[in-house]
Amino acid sequence: MIVSALAAGACLAAAVAPALAAKGRAQAQNRFDGTWSVEVITESGSCDRAYRYGVIIQNGQARYAGGGDFTITGRVQPSGGVRATISRGDAAAQVVGRLGDGTGNGTWTTSGSTVCKGRWNAERRG
Incomplete structure (x- = not known):
């Protein structure tokens, strides 16, 4: 189901959403970088x-470890706070939560033709 895949991808990717930087400016390594x-x-x-999905964080930016066709916008704050939006077509999921030194958790809610909500848990793998 597309909405189910979106919800899962959204939560996962959003758990470690991208840190945004001005174009052309080098980004510093983020303490949350790695595989989750x-x-x-x-x-x-x-x-x-x-x-359960894999997410790779590099220089604060997140991407689905398996590739993918989701659009991810968001940020992991220096304190570990996570706020992100993951979208695919007309469906979207809002994700909030917190990452720590090796774990994280939070909640998510989809919008669009099917509305779902739930929670996510993250664990650093590398």
Whole structure:
């Protein structure tokens, strides 16, 4: 299901959303850089019950470890706070939460034709 995949991808990618920088300016390494495993759990709505995905953070920017066709906009604050939007077509998910030294967690909500919400948990893998 496209909305289910969006919700999962959104949560996962958003867990470690991109740090934005001015074009042409070098970005400093982010303390959250690395590989993360993110578990996404649906608590309400018709999205699939649970997912686990890999996310790679490099220079504060996140990308789905498996490639993908999601648009990710957001940021991990220096304190670890996460705010992001993940979208695909007319569906989108808003993600909020916090990353720490090796783990993180938060919540997500989709919008569009199917509305779901849930929580996510992240664990650093490398």
